[in-house]
Amino acid sequence: MKSLDQVRVTYQEEYRHKTAKNRIVVGLGTCGIAAGGEKVMTAIKEQAAARGLDVAVDLTSCIGMCYREPMVEVAVAGAPSVIYGDIYPDKVEMLLESIETKTPVYEWAAMQIPNGAVPYEGIAVMDQSPYYQKQVRSVTSRLGRTNPESIVDYMATGGYEGIEKALKMDRMAVIDEVKKSGLRGRGGAGFPTGTKWNFVYGAPGDKKYAVCNADEGDPGAFMDRSVLEGDPHSVLEGMMIGGYAIGADEGYIYCRAEYPLAIKRLNLAIAQAEEHGLLGEDILGSGFNFTIKIKAGAGAFVCGEETALLNSIEGLRGMPRVRPPFPAIKGLFGKPTTLNNVETYANVPFIIRKGADWYAAMGTEKSKGSKVFCLTGKVNNTGLMEVPMGITLRDIIFSIGGGIQDGKAFKAVQSGGPSGGCIPAEHLDTPIDYESLGALGAIMGSGGLVVMDENTCMVDVAKFFLNFTQLESCGKCTPCREGTKRMLEILQKICDGKGEMADIDTLELLCRVIKGSSLCALGQTAPNPIATTLRYFRDEYEAHIKDHRCPAGVCSALLVYSVQADKCNGCGACRRACPVGAITGEKKAVHVIDTAVCIKCGACFQKCKFDAILRA
Amino acid sequence: MAGYKCESGELSREEALAQLLDQYRDYQGGLIPVLQEAQNIYGYLPREVLQQIAGELRIPFSKVFGVCTFYAQFHLKPRGRNIVRVCLGTACHVRGGARIFEAAQESLGVGQGGTTEDLRFTLETVACIGACGLSPCMMVNDETHGRLVPKRVGGIFESYQ
Numbered sequence: 001m002k003s004l005d006q007v008r009v010t011y012q013e014e015y016r017h018k019t020a021k022n023r024i025v026v027g028l029g030t031c032g033i034a035a036g037g038e039k040v041m042t043a044i045k046e047q048a049a050a051r052g053l054d055v056a057v058d059l060t061s062c063i064g065m066c067y068r069e070p071m072v073e074v075a076v077a078g079a080p081s082v083i084y085g086d087i088y089p090d091k092v093e094m095l096l097e098s099i100e101t102k103t104p105v106y107e108w109a110a111m112q113i114p115n116g117a118v119p120y121e122g123i124a125v126m127d128q129s130p131y132y133q134k135q136v137r138s139v140t141s142r143l144g145r146t147n148p149e150s151i152v153d154y155m156a157t158g159g160y161e162g163i164e165k166a167l168k169m170d171r172m173a174v175i176d177e178v179k180k181s182g183l184r185g186r187g188g189a190g191f192p193t194g195t196k197w198n199f200v201y202g203a204p205g206d207k208k209y210a211v212c213n214a215d216e217g218d219p220g221a222f223m224d225r226s227v228l229e230g231d232p233h234s235v236l237e238g239m240m241i242g243g244y245a246i247g248a249d250e251g252y253i254y255c256r257a258e259y260p261l262a263i264k265r266l267n268l269a270i271a272q273a274e275e276h277g278l279l280g281e282d283i284l285g286s287g288f289n290f291t292i293k294i295k296a297g298a299g300a301f302v303c304g305e306e307t308a309l310l311n312s313i314e315g316l317r318g319m320p321r322v323r324p325p326f327p328a329i330k331g332l333f334g335k336p337t338t339l340n341n342v343e344t345y346a347n348v349p350f351i352i353r354k355g356a357d358w359y360a361a362m363g364t365e366k367s368k369g370s371k372v373f374c375l376t377g378k379v380n381n382t383g384l385m386e387v388p389m390g391i392t393l394r395d396i397i398f399s400i401g402g403g404i405q406d407g408k409a410f411k412a413v414q415s416g417g418p419s420g421g422c423i424p425a426e427h428l429d430t431p432i433d434y435e436s437l438g439a440l441g442a443i444m445g446s447g448g449l450v451v452m453d454e455n456t457c458m459v460d461v462a463k464f465f466l467n468f469t470q471l472e473s474c475g476k477c478t479p480c481r482e483g484t485k486r487m488l489e490i491l492q493k494i495c496d497g498k499g500e501m502a503d504i505d506t507l508e509l510l511c512r513v514i515k516g517s518s519l520c521a522l523g524q525t526a527p528n529p530i531a532t533t534l535r536y537f538r539d540e541y542e543a544h545i546k547d548h549r550c551p552a553g554v555c556s557a558l559l560v561y562s563v564q565a566d567k568c569n570g571c572g573a574c575r576r577a578c579p580v581g582a583i584t585g586e587k588k589a590v591h592v593i594d595t596a597v598c599i600k601c602g603a604c605f606q607k608c609k610f611d612a613i614l615r616a
Numbered sequence: 617m618a619g620y621k622c623e624s625g626e627l628s629r630e631e632a633l634a635q636l637l638d639q640y641r642d643y644q645g646g647l648i649p650v651l652q653e654a655q656n657i658y659g660y661l662p663r664e665v666l667q668q669i670a671g672e673l674r675i676p677f678s679k680v681f682g683v684c685t686f687y688a689q690f691h692l693k694p695r696g697r698n699i700v701r702v703c704l705g706t707a708c709h710v711r712g713g714a715r716i717f718e719a720a721q722e723s724l725g726v727g728q729g730g731t732t733e734d735l736r737f738t739l740e741t742v743a744c745i746g747a748c749g750l751s752p753c754m755m756v757n758d759e760t761h762g763r764l765v766p767k768r769v770g771g772i773f774e775s776y777q
Contacts, residue, residue, distance in 0.1 A: 030745075030746065030747055031747055031749050031750055031760075033759075033760065034747050034759075034760035034761060035750060035763070066747075066748075066750060067749060069749070069750065217743070217744070218744070219705030219706040219707065219709075219744035219748075220705055220706040220707045220744065220748050221744070221746070221748075222747065222748055257652075257689055258745050258746065258755075259746060295648070295649070296649075296652060298648055298651075298652065298687035298688070298689040298690065299687050299689035300686065300687050300688060301743065313645055314644070315645040315646060315647035315683070316647075316683065317683055317686040318686065318687070319686075333644060374748060374749075376706075376748035376749060376751060377706070377707055377710045377711070378710055382707075382748065382751075383749050384749070450706045450710065452710060456710055461710075464709055465706075468743055471743075474686075
């Protein structure tokens, strides 16, 4: 077998040379670009040239702190590199000066990475900073650190060592190693990856496929996007190892069309891997052939379901198939197929390279390793994080996430998207693994965590998810197609203040029936948001029904606006803001809202600077 | 979408479609990529194009139409030059995505799925574009705009012709 050692040594040298110089690295993931990262990069290049400053400008992906984007790393040779947050073009000049003066701009610094030098005082070292202290970085280790568009960076940091090692192993030994690591599917269901591969390995047939599910459709989830944009080669390498293990010669990545940057970087990575003889025929002289094709999704949430995804790749409507037969026996184009999630594949090269024992040392008894989560919603630090399994939700939301925005009270966290559930405050100390989240009525899901505060109405949230699932239901089976629509209607009725107590019983019945009789996971899990909110926030449903009141002040049909006489100074701002003329009052006298005319738009509430408008 | 560029220069739409169909004639599961590319060429999927695709790929027209109407990405009517997609995913929902959508509707004067008369904009909603860390957000064409407030929305549209 041919060895990559020679190439690797060259690339390590190149990488060492690059990172030893003065350089500025701009975070250009989708989040960084959306925050204006490209403009910052242009400004850096122009101003550095104008100054005649010898500095290399490089790009990387999202390091995870979305709340501080655009982020820029400034590395002065021989000194710690400092990562700055909220950098806009007007701040570039100061950053360039900081290279000349070799003094960091302390007030903008988010953290530093010492790189063997003595750390600056007054700037948190990355591993000890509040956001990263409780994280582990394995799948995400290259995110925000290397250039995802460069195979040099990938190979210099251990990339493609996994496939090289795997190709020297027996195929069954590769599967055993993955089994031993305890890796479970990161797409949500948590099926043991090694076991799945074993099924496909054992399935009769000479043509097999390895498919990567990158149709990350859960609202509130962007783990897969971040990994694809930040470390595309690791996903390719994981697929190659999987393909080798099961005996496949063709791989497909099914990626949502909403992720154009991920698709671009994947295409680039595939071309680079092909140039290096890592994809194609007789890879590294081992006799193993493997190619990877990208299929862009066409906008259907249900295609995240594995059999619907296969239909979509085949050019059909993305409707789920009846199982059995399972894809392991009869999958893509009727051939044995393994389907794994992006994060699952990205874990594999690390497991092969560092060994199953290294991986299994992280996590809990039944859920090994680390998991990438996306923390969003009403939390201070929104972003991407990788944590060991078994960490508590409290650690994630309060230590890493920095608590709730504006000092509000925590109400619930929604895990697993439209298929998941809302977890209330009393369960914040539950260690996260597949089983414990399942016991709470939620699911691990792909890793989206949406935090909700006291101003979030749980009935409204349930309605939001049901609206989503009923729109995305493919329509093949009746329980999902009709059931989700009926549930949505009942929730709408409750939010409009027209609900009856019997509606709660009907909802519970529908939850059971839809869960038990739907064809695929979309329908089977669609009732979860309702079931969990009924379980933990039943009082809110009852307040809507019995008292015609929305405790969180969200459901507009149930709100009543009034002016608090003691706070109103008669400025008239509300009167002028009211689109229907429901507010009257003399100048400098207490104003009054005519509830018969009021359309409950909330314009007065937003306009009042004195908190004099009461919404109840 | 006046011309469809390829390596040999500008092709007419018909030539581009013919070239595309040649490329995918014997390709397993090629219908969706063909529809995607054809939509890139024409901006939407006119009936005659669907008929031609069905004929050339030897797939019943009913099946082609079924696939077209199943996926949110395919459009049977002409669309604007710029596609605005306001995110109404969970993270954007709890951070006021609905108000951004209202502002967009007001600014463009069209509702969900609507196209402005001058064909400059089409307004759509999307269930998540994965930029939740910057919610509320929207996409105009392939560009993501994050941390929006209703007031800023109109100004963003101005830079798209």
